[in-house]
Amino acid sequence: MEVTKDWNGIEQVVLRVPRGASARVRCHCLLCSLAVAAFDISLHGGQVISWRNERGEELLFTSSKAIFKPPKAMRGGIPICFPQFGKCGGLEQHGFARNKIWSIERDPPALKTDDNDGKVSVDLLLKPSDDDLKCWPHCFEFRLKVSLSIDGDLTMISRIRNINGKAFSFSIAYHTYLSVSDISEVRIEGLETLDYLDNLHQRERFTEQGDAITFETEVDRIYLSAPSVIAVLDHEKKRTFIIKKGGLPDVVVWNPWEKKAKSMADLGDDEYKQMLCVDAAAIERSITLKPGEEWTGRLELSEVASSYCSDQLDHLLGVM
Template sequence: MQQPAVLQWPYRQYDDGDGVPHITLLHPGGYTAEIMLYGAQVVSWTNEREEELLFISTEAVYEPPHPARGGIPICFPKFYDNVNMEENGFARTRMWRLEDLMHDIAFPVPPRDHAFVDFILDNMPDNFPNWPNHRFELRLRVMLGPTGDLTMISRVKNVNIDGNPFTFKFAYHTYFPVSDIRATQVEGLETVDFVDYLQMHERFTEGPNPITFDNEIDRVYLNTPDEITVRDRELRRTFTIHKDANLPEIVVWNPWDLEARRTADLGDEEYKEMVCVEAAAVESDVTLNPDQEWTGTQRLSVEYF
């Protein structure tokens, strides 16, 4: 009989030589998730067969001031263009702290068959461009469920004492591994309006068929369904993004060959092996008054067909 996951602190902490502490969630079912305290970035998610379910570039840099290219960087408080990752947001380039959120009502007690760990970020760089020195709390819970699902729950709270509101954007910038980008399709965004970042942010409407890839793509889909799938026809594997209404948008990105060659921390041919499909609030800004909170949840699942 399988034993339930330990309810509190079911992880091991280590430094694998890159100078950055890592946390690994260990679920009794054989699933794992590895998170760096630098950026609270999930850099690995494996199933019971030890198959890696996130893409990480072989050229990724795992030390400040760079976020690692791949995994799930958190975009906050600004959204950034996918190539110049050093711009527009500090959450993914700051050291987070471990936090016990067991008594935080915004984070319900996880079921006993879930492994989880909690983090907090409550400091920001001095003179961050276009975002005054607001006081905030960004809390994160990462969980592994009994079937290997990976859940991320983030809560942003405005703790300004000067009465000022602030406005931010947010995204779980998820890199999915694929066998061949040309054999990959994204389903659930048919007939949905989108903003095309490659066409001067013009607005268009997606056609009636799933999204396929034969060139660079960088789009934000608006008012999207709560479930979106990434189907790998060669591996016969489907990832599903389950998200809540506070993440109304889906970003779809692949750099293709030209931008891949221009990107120092991405291999020239690696665009064939990845696609970013991310739950987000980037075209619809979030504004919080003091003491107000916002919560955004993403759950990733995988199945083979």
Template sequence: MVDRANRPSALNAPSAAAPGPQVDITGSGAGSKVTATLPSGESIEVLLYGATVISWKSNGGKTENLWLSEKAAVDGSKAVRGGIPVVFPVFGPPPKSGHPTSSLPQHGFARSSRWEFLGKSTSEDALDSSSVKLDFGLYTSGISEDAKKAWPLDFGLVYSVTLSKDSLQTVINVRNEGEQSFEFQFLLHTYFKIKDITKTSVKGLLGVEYIDKVLNASSHQESNSAIAITGEVDRVYKSIPQDTTTIVEADSPRFDVVRDNLSDTVVWNPWIEKAKGMGDFSPDDGYKNMICVEVGAVNGWQKLEKGEVFEGGQTIKSLL
């Protein structure tokens, strides 16, 4: 298990003098979730299944920022369609053969494993109740026997989700706890909720090389400063020089997505036919109200030797 020198405290009732963030655990088994609410009303909900953030409300709790399918499984029966699924240790379909991840399912096992809630922590300033951090852990001992058989390596993951008044930070810490090195990929598959995909664009990727999965995984260079979505989009933008990608709605910036130690970003929208073909995507026209801008390390592989640690993540800023 990962050695945590500063393990977060257990759940504590806020003091009467300075009301702090409220953190609650509800449900049972694979359907358990952790909810955190700031005194100002902003909130997040995180399922222990997959450590999947399924709700993030800003603007005093009035504005939902994440898209969640009406048919999303939130009972632990399958990976969640929507929110922020955690993709590890492989992105997309695994290599067909000859790689340690080849026997794993698409997107790996992290999003379909039950994580441990490690606790909460808040600002060291007792008078500052403007943020709360929730930590979740997944270790070799916590994954299914099938996953252990497919990927028999010793690892530790700590996933930190920090809610602030106008932002959400999600960071993964990956540690090699075994004797042999291993390779992995990592992605935060964030589904953003938007009003109208035809009035939405993505900025901050001009000049970046990308792999277009809709066009037979061919390589291209982005020539648009604002990427409009007019059909199915499934692109992996590689080695992005700038840290921030912006989602724009009706000519106004809606979200800033700031990468931290992650070089790649996937832009995805299934559009009409693919949305209809996914059994857990609902409503069928839900593609009009979502866009995925997914930060990660998916172009090639990250390698960790014994005892080494990788950390990376994102800070999403709501610009309403």
């Protein structure tokens, strides 16, 4: 683990996992190159801002016009929307967690899991400030473990504990910006036949009719009671993202398309073509914690070759 600072002086954590070494001989010299998978996470928002495979290819989208300075959330990576998704009440859009400075937790409470072998990880902690308590008067501890496996899989585990004297409710989403070749060449499998709330029609409820989700215009939907595994297939890059989730029943699918992209100051006019947000989330039904209770949510992202998405993918999507 390496801790660095960006140009605003905000700390960032870089984690790398070796996936193999290769050597070649030239001019009587032995040249060794180490292939690594890696990710970067900023303490501004506890936000994963980069996830790269062993070939050095960036798997997350970040806008060329992204603003990397608080209190503005960065357009790209994986912002965490908490304690709300969307805009309601006195809280800012998507809550305050993505705009706060998190701390590195050196000695976190034990997390019961059997999949830590071969992983590197960092533990972050967010507690409410006095200003947070003025607009959302609930005391909490938000612990976030971000891990990278030897195979390059990215895992994010959130634990939110109520240390309040009374119960409170919240919504949450991992607002994941995936990097794609061209949005018109992408489809999502695993959400067929599900009901969804359409944010472009005042959250009116519809049922998905397509065999897969494809994109020809703006999409902003919350798919309800979604399976624990879905796939995002990028035909041009011959790449598939496998998204696994736990404790997060909903999935948000969003692409702003041309008209809205041009209205967004922190997104290039044509950058909607290279991005797709697919969020593991809990939105339709808020999560309620009584005093002392803790909630856990999990997101795991994997990248596989599109050749995987035949019988193997059908089998994976069938086990939900």
